[in-house]
Amino acid sequence: MIKSTAVKALQVMLVMMIASPMMAQSNGLENTFFESGKIKVVMGVAVIIFAGIAIYLFRLDKKINQLEKEIHDEKN
Numbered sequence: 001m002i003k004s005t006a007v008k009a010l011q012v013m014l015v016m017m018i019a020s021p022m023m024a025q026s027n028g029l030e031n032t033f034f035e036s037g038k039i040k041v042v043m044g045v046a047v048i049i050f051a052g053i054a055i056y057l058f059r060l061d062k063k064i065n066q067l068e069k070e071i072h073d074e075k076n
Helices: 002-023 028-036 039-075
Strands: none
16 A cells, blocks of 8 residues: 555656646746756756655655564564
């Protein structure tokens, strides 16, 4: 059950990341990043943060599953 919840959460975050740029309107700050070539840095930082959150969620899910297994084994 926890795995399906984690997968659903990641799917929602992915859809939000894909859909957000489509709805965004162009503004001065965005143009500044594109013109100066810093958009790659901004996107790199965003990818690193997203990857860190994803890794954290997967490790947390693994630990929770291990604890659930230990609790189940102790009851039997």
